[in-house]
């Protein structure tokens with residue numbers, strides 16, 4: 001076993017050197033991960049034999065043997081869907097039955113990535129998680145630390161949780177598939193799969209090379225920031241250093257919402273990331289509370305899905 005550990009360490013250090021210094025690894029990520037996991041397992045089985053300079057002890061060589069589960073304090077919900085103008089009119093009619101007074105709509109691009117939750121304690125990023133089943137997600141904090149536009153420290157010592165989408169820009173997706181093709185590895189079908197596959201990596205150094213990005217779209221703890229609307233919430237999160245999608249607008253009517261949808265049904269082909277629709281939300285938080293939720297989704301929001 002000791003000999004095996006020595007051999008694995010020698011190989012992995014050689015591969016890591018190729019990967020990080022010479023940028024032409026002689027093995028694929030998958031082979032590297034496999035060997036790495038073999039060493040992690042060996043060390044777990046024989047801790048007394050673990051080499052003190054083992055590659056698994058190196059800073060940055062954060063390799064998990066799996067992801068812990070985390071419970072979401074407030075469930076990460078899904079969205080009801082709309083597929084045409086009539087669905088949007090029906091959405092507004094349902095809402096108008098539940099509230100009096102003027103309603104405005106915050107319209108946001110629906111990024112084709114995967115939902116993430118980010119928790120901050122006294123202004124420090126302490127936990128990142130996947131949506132999972134909405135109640136229980138996976139702890140991918142170490143991987144999300146490799147996403148460059150996710151702030152590690154906030155300008156104020158706030159304790160809050162935000163939610164958003166982690167995605168791979170189109171250009172990075174093309175590059176990654178070219179690399180994988182060159183190494184005879186299977187390519188990803190779309191940027192969403194590439195992002196999901198990257199965040200599932202157990203070796204944070206692989207994640208660091210995948211050029212993932214994020215757009216934050218909600219504060220899960222709005223009371224933490226005394227916010228009154230979705231649009232002001234996004235502005236505040238932007239000030240705090242979160243990456244907020246710049247294409248969102250406030251609409252005064254469903255007609256305006258429909259114009260926005262038509263605009264992006266075309267414009268989306270020119271965006272540097274993939275979107276699969278538009279999310280329309282009642283902008284005022286007081287009205288959102290009045291309108292409420294179904295078991296699985298807010299009644300004050302709807303996702304208009306672009307035709308595939």
Ligand SMILES: COc1nc2nc(N)nc(N)c2nc1C
Nearest residue numbers: 077078079108109110111217279
């Ligand atoms: C309020 O809940 C949500 N808001 C969202 N907003 C945007 N922009 N994109 C999403 N995918 C999204 N998903 C959910 C569940």
